[in-house]
Amino acid sequence: xxxxxxxxxxxxxxxxxxxxxxxxxxxxxxxxxxxxxxxxxxxxxxxxxxxxxxxxxxxxxxxxxxxxxxxxxxxxxxxxxxxxxxxxxxxxxxxxxxxxxxxxxxxxxxxxxxxxxxxxxxxxxxxxxxxxxxxxxxxxxxxxxxxxxxxxxxxxxxxxxxxxxxxxxxxxxxxxxxxxxxxxxxxxxxxxxxxxxxxxxxxxxxxxxxxxxxxxxxxxxxxxxxxxxxxxxxxxxxxxxxxxxxxxxxxxxxxxxxxxxxxxxxxxxxxxxxxxxxxxxxxxxxxxxxxxxxxxxxxxxxxxxxxxxxxxxxxxxxxx
Amino acid sequence: xxxxxxxxxxxxxxxxxxxxxxxxxxxxxxxxxxxxxxxxxxxxxxxxxxxxxxxxxxxxxxxxxxxxxxxxxxxxxxxxxxxxxxxxxxxxxxxxxxxxxxxxxxxxxxxxxxxxxxxxxxxxxxxxxxxxxxxxxxxxxxxxxxxxxxxxxxxxxxxxxxxxxxxxxxxxxxxxxxxxxxxxxxxxxxxxxxxxxxxxxxxxxxxxxxxxxxxxxxxxxxxxxxxxxxxxxxxxxxxxxxxxxxxxxxxxxxxxxxxxxxxxxxxxxxxxxxxxxxxxxxxxxxxxxxxxxxxxxxxxxxxxxxxxxxxxxxxxxxxxxxxxxxxxxxxxxxxxxxxxxxxxxxxxxxxxxxxxxxxxxxxxxxxxxxxxxxx
Numbered sequence: 001x002x003x004x005x006x007x008x009x010x011x012x013x014x015x016x017x018x019x020x021x022x023x024x025x026x027x028x029x030x031x032x033x034x035x036x037x038x039x040x041x042x043x044x045x046x047x048x049x050x051x052x053x054x055x056x057x058x059x060x061x062x063x064x065x066x067x068x069x070x071x072x073x074x075x076x077x078x079x080x081x082x083x084x085x086x087x088x089x090x091x092x093x094x095x096x097x098x099x100x101x102x103x104x105x106x107x108x109x110x111x112x113x114x115x116x117x118x119x120x121x122x123x124x125x126x127x128x129x130x131x132x133x134x135x136x137x138x139x140x141x142x143x144x145x146x147x148x149x150x151x152x153x154x155x156x157x158x159x160x161x162x163x164x165x166x167x168x169x170x171x172x173x174x175x176x177x178x179x180x181x182x183x184x185x186x187x188x189x190x191x192x193x194x195x196x197x198x199x200x201x202x203x204x205x206x207x208x209x210x211x212x213x214x215x216x217x218x219x220x221x222x223x224x225x226x227x228x229x230x231x232x233x234x235x236x237x238x239x240x241x242x243x244x245x246x247x248x249x250x251x252x253x254x255x256x257x258x259x260x261x262x263x264x265x266x267x268x269x270x271x272x273x274x275x276x277x278x279x280x281x282x283x284x285x286x287x288x289x290x291x292x293x294x295x296x297x298x299x300x301x302x303x304x305x306x307x308x309x310x311x312x313x314x315x316x317x318x319x320x
Numbered sequence: 321x322x323x324x325x326x327x328x329x330x331x332x333x334x335x336x337x338x339x340x341x342x343x344x345x346x347x348x349x350x351x352x353x354x355x356x357x358x359x360x361x362x363x364x365x366x367x368x369x370x371x372x373x374x375x376x377x378x379x380x381x382x383x384x385x386x387x388x389x390x391x392x393x394x395x396x397x398x399x400x401x402x403x404x405x406x407x408x409x410x411x412x413x414x415x416x417x418x419x420x421x422x423x424x425x426x427x428x429x430x431x432x433x434x435x436x437x438x439x440x441x442x443x444x445x446x447x448x449x450x451x452x453x454x455x456x457x458x459x460x461x462x463x464x465x466x467x468x469x470x471x472x473x474x475x476x477x478x479x480x481x482x483x484x485x486x487x488x489x490x491x492x493x494x495x496x497x498x499x500x501x502x503x504x505x506x507x508x509x510x511x512x513x514x515x516x517x518x519x520x521x522x523x524x525x526x527x528x529x530x531x532x533x534x535x536x537x538x539x540x541x542x543x544x545x546x547x548x549x550x551x552x553x554x555x556x557x558x559x560x561x562x563x564x565x566x567x568x569x570x571x572x573x574x575x576x577x578x579x580x581x582x583x584x585x586x587x588x589x590x591x592x593x594x595x596x597x598x599x600x601x602x603x604x605x606x607x608x609x610x611x612x613x614x615x616x617x618x619x620x621x622x623x624x625x626x627x628x629x630x631x632x633x634x635x636x637x638x639x640x641x642x643x644x645x646x647x648x649x650x651x652x653x654x655x656x657x658x659x660x661x662x663x664x665x666x667x668x669x670x671x672x673x674x675x676x677x678x679x680x681x682x683x684x685x686x687x688x689x690x691x692x693x694x695x
Contacts, residue, residue, distance in 0.1 A: 031623050038620040168621050203598040204528070210626035211528045217614075218531035218601035249617035256610030257532065 007185035012059025013045035014173035040248030042271035045172040053082040056175035057155035071147035075105035076122040076129035126306025135196040137180035154278035174276030190319030195231035239298035244280040329408025337550035343376035353386035388427025413635040424478035452480040473635035501544035510669025529626035534611035535640025540575035570661035572645035588671035
């Protein structure tokens with residue numbers, strides 16, 4: 001099957017940046033700032049009152065070249081409630097469920113003038129949803145030969161009052177968007193999708209933070225091996241790993257289990273961005289692209305773990 | 321055995337069972353020492369201990385207080401003492417160096433000093449541990465420790481230091497050093513009443529809180545039951561058994577490769593529907609460096625119960641990278657009819673017990689202390 005390409009990408013973060021001590025004092029964190037600092041976090045980003053996940057989505061999509069339109073939008077949210085931006089007060093006042101089905105992807109289609117785009121929503125892949133969106137876009141482009149471009153979006157804002165720490169990771173409100181194209185987009189680094197693989201373990205849907213952390217170290221190596229096997233590759237074929245922004249020790253451990261040089265793990269946005277939910281891969285991949293470290297022929301492994309529990313990985317190859 | 325036998329730490333897990341075995345196998349009278357700050361604590365401990373020992377203790381047992389951190393802790397013991405079994409110790413792998421030294425080294429010296437003043441003494445049996453060998457690898461004979469070796473934790477160090485101290489400072493004592501295996505169950509039926517690093521590690525695997533196993537797959541585990549261990553100790557306390565060092569352990573060939581133990585444990589875990597539903601993966605073996613990263617991560621997760629549990633098993637983990645081959649020729653010679661270790665069936669039985677009771681939280685039946693079956 002012909003594989004699509006990741007083209008332009010962009011992201012946005014909650015407009016208010018907090019140092020760890022500030023958020024700890026405000027009750028947004030569970031662990032101590034010192035512990036979180038030792039884990040690699042330094043600050044995070046939170047939407048101010050009035051800003052929602054859709055605003056984040058627009059913050060990312062507005063930076064993409066969308067004048068030529070797209071054939072489809074795949075809109076992912078980690079939190080299912082971010083999959084509707086309707087007026088909850090209106091629902092409560094009227095009992096009319098249509099207020100619970102005001103879909104952000106539809107808004108995006110209209111607001112960006114993407115009138116012919118077919119709309120898909122993903123809401124049940126946890127933090128791995130952006131990789132799920134890439135997979136779906138790849139499959140759509142393969143099955144719809146006349147289609148050229150799919151817009152993938154991931155946007156999440158934690159609700160007011162939420163704690164911004166999950167499984168000992170500091171969370172940022174954030175969104176990411178990218179174009180997946182049937183052919184390399186002119187003027188962009190060619191990143192061909194090679195393989196995507198997902199593991200879901202619904203038996204762990206109520207996993208505690210500690211169970212989520214514990215299973216990370218068994219399921220992520222399994223995920224990586226199975227993903228690479230699907231691509232006919234081994235860990236030796238991977239030049240870079242672009243993971244989520246989790247505890248800085250986590251991928252040292254996984255790299256040790258997989259025999260991957262940790263120097264090849266690109267997690268450089270961790271201190272300043274924190275775990276921006278499903279947007280992490282795009283954020284770290286953007287950082288890697290900006291670094292000028294990439295060379296044609298290199299292969300990059302994008303990996304994510306998320307609630308559900310879900311684990312998902314994508315291999316991309318630098319083609320130009 | 322006509323005189324009196326002193327058992328220190330007699331209210332401890334092994335001490336109680338050694339006492340029960342003495343009562344079952346011999347007609348000797350026992351002096352059981354327990355740590356007690358005052359009369360009230362002594363009475364409370366005595367009130368717990370004697371019923372556990374059952375009717376056999378009637379008229380044969382005296383319970384005395386003894387704190388090994390005090391001078392002359394056994395001064396209250398009188399009469400013809402023919403054997404001393406020194407069982408009292410701090411056995412936690414995360415014990416601090418000062419506490420380990422005060423209790424396990426200095427306390428052992430005080431016990432040896434008492435033993436040296438017992439004219440009828442036939443045996444001083446010092447309970448030690450296989451891992452007094454430290455981080456050596458390869459064959460470990462049933463002989464005094466030769467040369468220095470690094471230790472994985474202060475407990476190991478203190479037991480090695482205790483062995484050396486008694487041998488060096490009390491060369492005329494009829495000393496037998498009993499190096500104990502990792503005790504995983506009360507007896508071959510697998511019931512567990514005292515939890516240690518073996519059980520706590522399995523607990524973390526069962527609950528998905530740890531999914532990597534530090535160590536080498538072929539590292540052999542020397543596992544035993546309390547029944548086997550206490551029977552061996554009583555045997556070694558007899559004047560018939562030669563003095564010297566003994567490994568209360570299976571042979572290297574009978575000891576269990578770590579990977580086999582893990583497979584057996586997960587086979588048993590898989591019998592539990594709740595475990596099966598959660599589809600937890602069998603842990604991968606990780607190298608020392610990777611495990612250190614895991615510990616570093618745990619150090620930063622002070623709010624995590626799992627990280628706290630990991631820190632408690634960590635002091636022993638380094639041993640899993642240092643495979644050893646312990647011999648037990650002397651023990652087998654001194655103990656005709658020594659039972660054959662149960663091996664993986666013991667692991668399976670123990671795991672079933674752990675799963676059934678959810679590590680003692682559900683339906684644990686402490687029951688009376690039994691001398692136990694050793695075969």
